[in-house]
Each structure stands twice: as structure tokens, then as C-alpha cells.
Amino acid sequence: MTTPPYKHLYLVDGSGYIFRAYFAIPPRSTADGRPVNATFGFTNMLIKLLRDSDADGIAVIFDKSGKTFRNEIYPEYKAHRPEAPEDLVPQFAAIREATKAFNLPCIEMEGYEADDLIATYARQAKEAGIEVTVVSSDKDLMQLVDGGIAMLDPMKDKTIGPDEVMEKFGVAPEKVIDVQALAGDSTDNVPGVPGIGIKTAAQLINEYGDLESLLERAGEIKQNKRREKLIENAELARVSKKLVTLERYAPVTEGIEGFALRQPEPETLRAFLELYEFRSLLRRLSDQLGDEVPAEATPVPAAPGEANYELVQDLAALERWVAAAQKRGVLAVDTETTSLDAVAAELVGVSLSTEAGKACYVPLAHKGDAPADGGLDLEGGGAEAPKQIPLDQAIAALKPLLEDPGVLKVGQNIKYDMLIFARQGIDVAPIDDTMLLSYVVEGGLHGHGMDDLAQIHLDYQTIKFKDVAGSGKNQVTFDHVPLEKALDYAAEDADITLRLHQVLKPRLVADRLTTVYETIERPLVPVLAAMELTGIKVDRDTLRRMSNDFATRIGELEVAIHKLAGRPFTIGSPKQLGEILFDEMSLPGGKKGKSGAYATGADILQGLAAQGHDLPARVLDWRQLAKLKSTYTDALQTQINEETGRVHTSYSQAVASTGRLSSNDPNLQNIPIRTEEGRKIRTAFVAEKGHVLLSVDYSQIELRLTAEIAEVEALKQAFHDGQDIHAITAAQVFGIPVEGMDPMTRRKAKAINFGIIYGISAFGLAQNLGIPQGEARDYIAAYFERYPGIRGYMDRTKALAGEQGFVTTLFGRKIHVPGIKDKNPARRSFSERAAINAPIQGTAADIIKRAMIRVPPALDKAGLKARMLLQVHDELLFEVPEGEVEETSAVVREVMENACAPALELSVPLVADAGTGANWAEAH
DNA sequence: GTGTTCACG
DNA sequence: GACGTACGTGAACACC
Known part of the structure; x- marks a missing residue:
């Protein structure tokens, strides 16, 4: 074989890419309706590869439809694969056209999958001393990774080497097929051994060295079930291994010497880009195409950027x-x-x-x-x-x-x-x-x-x-x-x-979104603009004094912490802190996360502090003070507007997926309140002379809406009767009288109530309460038993989100949940919980937005001069002339409590509570 | 630019 | 049985 005239060969997994691109890129089509999203993604990826990589050899490899040799080994292989979506099918041909338009070799072969051809070419190139990069994120190709062969995930732009393979499979690349043989793969219908997943498989392979040794010595395994399964399914594991092992000696006809990079023909490339109406790409490649974009590609009116301004x-x-x-x-x-x-x-x-x-x-x-x-x-x-x-x-x-x-x-x-x-x-x-x-x-x-x-x-x-x-x-x-x-x-x-x-x-x-836009979002714009322009008065001296106080105490803590550690280090670096705690001081419970660093979050440090360790306890104090100083007392001083002497936040109306607002520069929706120390920062938010601050907030609005939306009669009744909702929940779920209830019991019920809003999981509840997961599971079961409406709501919502790709609030707002169909169970569960939460959080957001739109005219009509300053999700803050407090409070509460009308009548009452004071700490 | 941590509802 | 976990945000900081 002649040595090919290039150094770095890129083997692109064309079939793998197109599937991922199809799901990752939003639908788009040409003017006459041909779907092109995946083709566009593929073309873009090729351009990027050609532009950004050091590739001097490229081949794009495709699956050829039909049976492969694997079906002879195991007829069920890939038998459960659903048909490709109908708007993807025509794009299979289109990406082959794209490949040819860029003058790249387009390789496929009857009886072999793209992966086998990639394995074969990678081996050949490596033997010829050529560096190889496989462009794919398919885990089945990870078995090829070694010193001379790397992978590149083209969508995340992430290189996959032995370390990343280790992270995914828990074993070195050459052992990947053993792990896959045991764990199987439900999407490809590779059976594996029932009851064994990647984690267990990796553990077994690492312990026994390889699949054959494991199967021979399976009798030694202690866990009964696992031993039996392994013995029983040894043959299935061997077949699985054959299925997942890529063929590195496929009888390919094209030689790697033909993969040297060639320049595309400008005319061919242009014709392709025009055919699929990739005008932005045409523009981007215009220099390579030799001249200007041709007139026929210029739509009428002129494309933006080409128009005459x-x-x-x-x-x-x-x-x-x-x-x-x-x-x-x-x-x-x-x-x-x-x-x-x-x-x-x-x-x-x-x-x-x-x-x-x-x-x-x-x-x-x-x-x-x-x-x-x-x-x-x-x-x-x-x-x-x-x-x-x-x-x-x-x-x-x-x-x-x-x-x-x-x-x-x-x-x-x-x-x-x-x-x-x-x-x-x-x-x-x-x-x-x-x-x-x-x-x-x-x-x-x-x-x-x-x-x-x-x-x-x-x-x-x-x-x-x-x-x-x-x-x-x-x-x-x-x-x-x-x-x-x-x-x-x-x-x-x-x-x-x-x-x-x-x-x-x-x-x-x-x-059908006119109402949401016309009655909520559009009229809110001038309201927010007025709030931002008004701003809130912040007392610089208060903040300065607090900053100085924090600086002193942080300094003292630093000295103490360094002394306890035995050497100076950067306390704010989780990496260095982790090394001090778990390597140098050898404290228990050092757990590394996926990035390889020790976890040092507040929960971990609290655990250590509770065991009597002084250093983590001091670090917790240090972190609290450092946070308060850098994020609040220092930063807020710099945010005070020179001219107005006030702080003017900016509200983002199109960031939060649920319909909530967000606040930035500075964020005034996360000013501390939960700790005594942090709460003091609110004393710096003050009213103008002759005025006071009035805070009005919805009481338990999300829980009330949960009762409404999930139709939980018992909870609705409790709200009607004005009872302590968490205590009532505890009484009904645990069967304990409200009178003389243990505060811990109420706390548990409160955690479950919040958990419900978030799309509860036993893990999350256990984490939150610091109890075993089994106990959390029992609580949830008891809750569902008592309030069956909740479970019905959750199941309905998940199903609906899956069917239509979005959920809705009571006011008709659509909230899309794109991950709901994800085949990764973790990501899918995440989306399911988001889908459960979204109608609740989103309806609450709709309600307070409706209130915000109505408050200014209502105040105006009552002849009141109060100005609305801030919104914090369930709270509105006003600056009120001293003599108008009572009247203003009454008007605002009235508007907030009736904000659903006339569009909607809730079967639970909404309640808004008011407070006033010279500063925000007093008012809230 | 990414990940970790932590402030809020 | 495994995935990796409570929902929604923004800011500061360390580190690559």
C-alpha cells in the first residue's frame, strides 16, 4: 500500500450525525416545504470541520439500509428500532448530496454498518502511521479509542479520549465491548445479561479482567441473583459481545489513499446550497465561491445585509x-x-x-x-x-x-x-x-x-x-x-x-396565543419600564458599614482557617478546599463529582461540621460572609445610579421558561432574607423621605394553585377554612391531630408539599429532609393515598407533555418541554418534573403579571400616589406617601386577590398579606 | 467559557 | 436495575 499523502484523517459518522442533528435542531424547511433541519446541521458541521480542524484527509461514512451480518448472529438485532420520522427520511439522500458537494468521499457498503467501515479505515490509517479522529458521539465507537485514534463529538465540540471513555464506561477503551456485552443496549436490542447495567458491568470487568474470565469464574460471585443470572445467560453475553464488536476487517473496496482532502468545485457547492436555500451559508462561503452571491439567490426583498440602507x-x-x-x-x-x-x-x-x-x-x-x-x-x-x-x-x-x-x-x-x-x-x-x-x-x-x-x-x-x-x-x-x-x-x-x-x-x-400576548405580556411592558425607571432608593452608608464589618470578620476567619489547615490556601477555591479537607486532613466522605473534583457544597461541609470538625464550620461562615459582601454589600454600592441615587434593576420578560420574570443588573429578586445576617442587607433598601415601603405578597400561591389544578378537595377545603396548610397536610397524611403536633412532623409535611410542586422524587425529598430514601418513599405513598388527585395530575401532565411537547397554564400560556421525549432517562425525568411544575409556577406568574398591569390604574383611579418598585415572584413592593399607606394597601390587596377575574374563577381563595416599614426588612 | 457555589421564590 | 435527581432564576469566583 502506498502511504497516503496526509497526516490526519477524519472519519465522519454521517448516519449517526444526521439522527442527532434531526432531534437537536428545530424544524426548518425550504420555501416549497422540503424539511432540511438535519441537512442544514450536517452542512454546517462539515464547514466547521473544514475550517477549524487540521484535517487533511476526510471520509464520510454511512449505514446502508438492510440486514447486516449481525442479523445472522442474532435475528432480533435492532429489531425494535422505530421507523425514522417521515421528515427525516428525505434528508438521508440530502446529506449524501452535501457530502458530494464538498467533494468528500461518501462511503457505504452492503451488509456492514457505518461503524464497521469506520473501524476498518481507522485500523488501516493507524497502521499507516496516520492520526485518526472519528467524528461521532456514538458510544458504540468508543471501543476504537486508543493512542492514535480519538473521537470528536461534533455537536458538543468535545474530544473523546481514553479518559472520557473511562468516564462513560468505567473501563479502558479495549474493555468497552466486554462491558457492553454484559450491560446490553436496549436501543439496538442487544440483550446483555438481565439485571446488569453499565455500572455493575464495569465493576465486574475491572474485578475479573475480561468477559471470558468472568463467565468462567461466575460461580465465585457472592450476590445470589447476580451469580445465577450470569451463569444462566453466559451464552447471551457471548452473543452480545459479537454484536457489539466492530468489524475491523470489513472487505472495503475504497482505499484510504483516496481520502486526501480535495477542494470543492465552487459551482457544485453553490448549486447545492441554493437548492436547499442555505442562504446564510452561501454568504459565509462567498469568498470560497469566488464571487458575489448570484442574483437568483437574492430573494425579493433583498436579504438582510444586502439591502441598501x-x-x-x-x-x-x-x-x-x-x-x-x-x-x-x-x-x-x-x-x-x-x-x-x-x-x-x-x-x-x-x-x-x-x-x-x-x-x-x-x-x-x-x-x-x-x-x-x-x-x-x-x-x-x-x-x-x-x-x-x-x-x-x-x-x-x-x-x-x-x-x-x-x-x-x-x-x-x-x-x-x-x-x-x-x-x-x-x-x-x-x-x-x-x-x-x-x-x-x-x-x-x-x-x-x-x-x-x-x-x-x-x-x-x-x-x-x-x-x-x-x-x-x-x-x-x-x-x-x-x-x-x-x-x-x-x-x-x-x-x-x-x-x-x-x-x-x-x-x-x-x-391560539393572542390572549396571553395581548392581555399579559404586551401590556406589562410599559409597567416594567416604569418600575425600572423609578428604581429603589438604597442607602450607601448602610452598605458601606456592612462591607467593612464583613471585611474584618472575613479576615479573622481566614487567619483561623489557614491555621487549622496548616498552610495558606485559597478558601474560595472548591478544588483547593477539597484537597485540604479530604487529602491533607483525611476527613471522611470525600466524594468526587463527574468533573473529578471533591464536592464541597454547604450540605457536605455541614455534615463535617456536625461531626465536630472546626475547619469546615469556619469555611461555612467564611462563605456566607464572602457571598454577602461580594454579591450584595459591595456590588450594590456600585449599582447606585449617580443621577437618581437609586438602584434600577432590569427585568427580563423572555428568559424564564415558565413565564416568570427575572431580574438582573443587579438581581433584586434574590436579596437575602433567610438568615438573620443576610436579612440586614434589606435595611439598606429604604423609602424616600416622607414615604414608607409597602410589601404585599401572595400567601402560598403555588400550593393553592396546585390544589386547584390537581383538584385536591381536602386541600381546597383547608384553604377555604384559612387553616395552617402544612399542619393540616401532616394531620391528614400521618393521621396525627393538629393540636400539640411535633414541629418536625409539620416540617416533613411542608417539605412534601413543596416537593409536590417540584414534581416530587423520593431522592429529592430524602435529600431535603436528611432522611433515608425508603422513608421518603413511604411519605410520598401516604400522600398519594390521601390525595389521589395529585397523582392523577402528575400522570396526566406527563402524558400530555409527551403528546404535544408543551404544557399550559390556566391562562393558556404554552410552555414547551423539549426534553420530554429524550431517550436518556435522567434527562427525560428532569423534563417530566419540569412539566409538572410549569403549569403551577406559570399560572402564578400569569396571575401576578395580571395584577401588576392593573395596580397602577387602580391607584390612579383612587387618587393615590404610590409607585410600584419591585416584583419578586409572589411579592410587589411599593413606595407610598406616609399618609396613604392604609388606602394603598387596601387597593393593592384587592387587585392582587382578584387578579384572575374575569378570565377565570378559582375554587380556592387567593390571599395577599401586606406589611410596611421604613425599609424592606421591616416591610416584608 | 465552564463549573461550582449560593442568594431568592 | 440504571440513568442522576426536587422546580425556576442570576452573580461571583476559580480555573482552564
Whole structure:
């Protein structure tokens, strides 16, 4: 054999990849309806491989349909494989076309699986001294891994070597087939030995060396069941081993010398990309394709990025755009600023789009070019600033348009732009938000940032902010971006937003989600904007004093901890701490997690502390103080806005899959309360002079909704009677009178009640209560016995989620649960629990959102001046003039308790409790 | 950029 | 019997 002229051969498992890509990538199709998601993924992967790897030899290997030699050994092999989904079938041919379009060899062979051909070529290449990488994540190929052969998981971009194989199978690669022979494989219908899984198999192989030795000496095994099974099924194990062993000497006809990398023919490649309408890939490969993207691939209107955008630098031009928008009635708007913090940001420019492919950018505060030498230049303008419309004139021209009730303003995360405009005296309305449309229609399926949405719905890769403004220490604010670049980027954003609106808005009706969007998400936007703009007053001195106090105590603890350890180390490093505790001090219970590090979480340290060890106890104290200082008392001081003296969080309305809000920069939804020490931080959140803080929160809302949704009559009755719900649960489940109940009994019932909301598991409950799993199992059984409605709800919900891929709240919000069909049982169970929790958490989120929308007008109508400041999932915080507390409290409670009406009437009452004080600690 | 830890509901 | 576990978040930090 001649030595092939390359060094590193990549063998791509084409059939394996396409299955994974099909399930991992959301459905997409060409204009005439041909499904292409897996083909797109495959093509993308090839481009990435060609671009990023050192491959100078590549072959793509496929399964050939039909029987293989394994069916002669064991007719049932792969007999239970379900048919491929119908929208995957046509893609099998398409990825072979893709392979050929890139001028790569396409290998398949009657009677052999792709895995056997890969094994054969890998062996041949290795013998010829060529490095081999098998591109696949199929565990069946892991047996090939050795010094010269590695695997690459193309979707996770993770290299799999002997260590990763060890992690997966618990044995070295050459023993993998022995483990597989014992454990079997239900998806391929490899029988294995009943009752033995990978864990047990690995343990046995490690103990006895290999399968044959194990089977010969099976009589020595102590566990009765295991010994019998092994003896009884020895032959089955041997057959299984034959099934899982890859054929390394398949009679292949193509030689590896033919796998040297060749350049693709530009015409062939282009024809392929056009046929499947992979326009973003066409664009990306345009340099390789020799010239510009051909005209026939350019749809009408022009693809984003290829459209002709207008730079608007005088008032007359801006007025033409205003008139065009008035005429159309729809306008996409986007602002460019100097900061992601809308309350601190300076307006730099505005972009507008009135129809797809037609957009402009109006620069308003761009500086001249930065000096090339990077020298000191405080104005940032070495050159004169470019021609721009004066800000006040532009605002005056835009205001009537942005406030025109007859013109719909469309934005991507328009709350941000509304805040920027609000600070310029413009009250933007009416609005639509493409981010929220996507959130309502496809929540749970993917992120809702513009880059994601452009890729998914428009097959377009947006220009990245980094590409125009740089990154890291070279990053500049947008006012320093040259106008040409700024135009491309900013106008594109408005263009894309308008196009996304055209795609997503009709989906509301089609998917019956109009009500959720129109009555919850859209009206909430201005409410959140007002809360963010208001902010909450934070007392810097209180925080500073606390930081100083923490610093002293942290320092003292550090000295003590280092002394106990016998040497200094970084206490904040879990890795170093683990080594100190379990290697150097040899404390018991050192357990390594999957990353190979010792676990040092609070539960572990508490266990050690309880055994009388001082160091872990001190580390717990240190961690608490370090957390409070770095995350709260230090960080919050830096978040106080210079101008307002208040802290302005930002609420994300499209992040949490259940419909909840999230809070960031800073997160004001996780300010400490559970420990005395942490709770003090809340005293720094204060009311303006002459005001107090009012906190109103829903009592047990999720448990009430669980009783409602799962129709648990006994719990509903308890809520009607206003009883202590956890005590009642304990009484009914454990049969103990409420009078004189042991607090531990009530605690257990409380844990079960919470567990139910989370999609209970015996493991989780046991963990939470620190009891054996068996005991937890008994409690759950007793609970289900007493409240059978709960089990019915759980089973129904799992089934429904499986059938339709989503669950719904009482208000019709859809929450997608993509992992519900996962064949990995751990991931599937995870999704099942999420599916059980989502309608409960999501309905609670819907309810408080409805309340938030109604509170401001209700206060207004009552002539009250209170301002809503924060939302913390089941709590609303207000700043109230001292004389209006009682009235405000009554109005807010009224709105919150009746927030379901008139859309829905619950059979359990909702109760909202109020508290007031000079600061948040007192009010809550 | 990822994983661990820990703050909240 | 095994998978690896309670649901939903965001931030800081260490470490690669």
C-alpha cells in the first residue's frame, strides 16, 4: 500500500450525525416545504470541520439500509428500532448530496454498518502511521479509542479520549465491548445479561479482567441473583459481545489513499446550497465561491445585509421617513446607545424600518474618529464629529410618530428603547415586541435574542455588536463607531425586527396565543419600564458599614482557617478546599463529582461540621460572609445610579421558561432574607423621605394553585377554612391531630408539599429532609393515598407533555418541554418534573403579571400616589406617601386577590398579606 | 467559557 | 436495575 499523502484523517459518522442533528435542531424547511433541519446541521458541521480542524484527509461514512451480518448472529438485532420520522427520511439522500458537494468521499457498503467501515479505515490509517479522529458521539465507537485514534463529538465540540471513555464506561477503551456485552443496549436490542447495567458491568470487568474470565469464574460471585443470572445467560453475553464488536476487517473496496482532502468545485457547492436555500451559508462561503452571491439567490426583498440602507443626516430626510411610517402604520424602531443599562445610557442614534429591506439609521451623537495612535484624548474625537441632525430637532420630529396611536412601533426588546425615549420625553405607544412574540409562541424551545430569531426564522446571521464595536479592552461605545459601520449594523437591526414581526405576529392567531400576548405580556411592558425607571432608593452608608464589618470578620476567619489547615490556601477555591479537607486532613466522605473534583457544597461541609470538625464550620461562615459582601454589600454600592441615587434593576420578560420574570443588573429578586445576617442587607433598601415601603405578597400561591389544578378537595377545603396548610397536610397524611403536633412532623409535611410542586422524587425529598430514601418513599405513598388527585395530575401532565411537547397554564400560556421525549432517562425525568411544575409556577406568574398591569390604574383611579418598585415572584413592593399607606394597601390587596377575574374563577381563595416599614426588612 | 457555589421564590 | 435527581432564576469566583 502506498502511504497516503496526509497526516490526519477524519472519519465522519454521517448516519449517526444526521439522527442527532434531526432531534437537536428545530424544524426548518425550504420555501416549497422540503424539511432540511438535519441537512442544514450536517452542512454546517462539515464547514466547521473544514475550517477549524487540521484535517487533511476526510471520509464520510454511512449505514446502508438492510440486514447486516449481525442479523445472522442474532435475528432480533435492532429489531425494535422505530421507523425514522417521515421528515427525516428525505434528508438521508440530502446529506449524501452535501457530502458530494464538498467533494468528500461518501462511503457505504452492503451488509456492514457505518461503524464497521469506520473501524476498518481507522485500523488501516493507524497502521499507516496516520492520526485518526472519528467524528461521532456514538458510544458504540468508543471501543476504537486508543493512542492514535480519538473521537470528536461534533455537536458538543468535545474530544473523546481514553479518559472520557473511562468516564462513560468505567473501563479502558479495549474493555468497552466486554462491558457492553454484559450491560446490553436496549436501543439496538442487544440483550446483555438481565439485571446488569453499565455500572455493575464495569465493576465486574475491572474485578475479573475480561468477559471470558468472568463467565468462567461466575460461580465465585457472592450476590445470589447476580451469580445465577450470569451463569444462566453466559451464552447471551457471548452473543452480545459479537454484536457489539466492530468489524475491523470489513472487505472495503475504497482505499484510504483516496481520502486526501480535495477542494470543492465552487459551482457544485453553490448549486447545492441554493437548492436547499442555505442562504446564510452561501454568504459565509462567498469568498470560497469566488464571487458575489448570484442574483437568483437574492430573494425579493433583498436579504438582510444586502439591502441598501440609508444614512439620515438631515432633517428633511428624517421627515420623509416619518411620513412613510405614518402612511404605512407600522414601523420597526431600534436605538443605539452607550450602555446596556437603559437608565444610564446616552442615546447615540435611532434606526427605523418601514418595510422589509428598507431601513435607515439616524446618527445623533456620534463622535469623530478616535485618534489612531490611541493617545490621550478625553473627547474621543481626534477628528471633527460627523454631520448629524441636532438631537432636540430629531426628537421633536420623532415624537409625534412614536406617540401616534395609529402607528404600531415594533421593537426587539422594545422596553429598552421605550426607556431611552422616555428619558427624552417620548412615550412610545402602541407597541409590539418580537422578543415577546417569540417568547409567547415558542417559549421553552430556544432563546429569544435577535441573533437566535434571525437564524431560526430568517436563516440569517446578524452582524455582531463585537464586529462593529470590538471586544475586550478594544471595545468602544457606539458613539465611537464610524458611521458606515454603524449604518450597516443599526439599520440591519430595524430591518430584521420588521421581518421577524411579519413572521411571528401571525403565529399568535395560528397557535391560539393572542390572549396571553395581548392581555399579559404586551401590556406589562410599559409597567416594567416604569418600575425600572423609578428604581429603589438604597442607602450607601448602610452598605458601606456592612462591607467593612464583613471585611474584618472575613479576615479573622481566614487567619483561623489557614491555621487549622496548616498552610495558606485559597478558601474560595472548591478544588483547593477539597484537597485540604479530604487529602491533607483525611476527613471522611470525600466524594468526587463527574468533573473529578471533591464536592464541597454547604450540605457536605455541614455534615463535617456536625461531626465536630472546626475547619469546615469556619469555611461555612467564611462563605456566607464572602457571598454577602461580594454579591450584595459591595456590588450594590456600585449599582447606585449617580443621577437618581437609586438602584434600577432590569427585568427580563423572555428568559424564564415558565413565564416568570427575572431580574438582573443587579438581581433584586434574590436579596437575602433567610438568615438573620443576610436579612440586614434589606435595611439598606429604604423609602424616600416622607414615604414608607409597602410589601404585599401572595400567601402560598403555588400550593393553592396546585390544589386547584390537581383538584385536591381536602386541600381546597383547608384553604377555604384559612387553616395552617402544612399542619393540616401532616394531620391528614400521618393521621396525627393538629393540636400539640411535633414541629418536625409539620416540617416533613411542608417539605412534601413543596416537593409536590417540584414534581416530587423520593431522592429529592430524602435529600431535603436528611432522611433515608425508603422513608421518603413511604411519605410520598401516604400522600398519594390521601390525595389521589395529585397523582392523577402528575400522570396526566406527563402524558400530555409527551403528546404535544408543551404544557399550559390556566391562562393558556404554552410552555414547551423539549426534553420530554429524550431517550436518556435522567434527562427525560428532569423534563417530566419540569412539566409538572410549569403549569403551577406559570399560572402564578400569569396571575401576578395580571395584577401588576392593573395596580397602577387602580391607584390612579383612587387618587393615590404610590409607585410600584419591585416584583419578586409572589411579592410587589411599593413606595407610598406616609399618609396613604392604609388606602394603598387596601387597593393593592384587592387587585392582587382578584387578579384572575374575569378570565377565570378559582375554587380556592387567593390571599395577599401586606406589611410596611421604613425599609424592606421591616416591610416584608 | 465552564463549573461550582449560593442568594431568592 | 440504571440513568442522576426536587422546580425556576442570576452573580461571583476559580480555573482552564
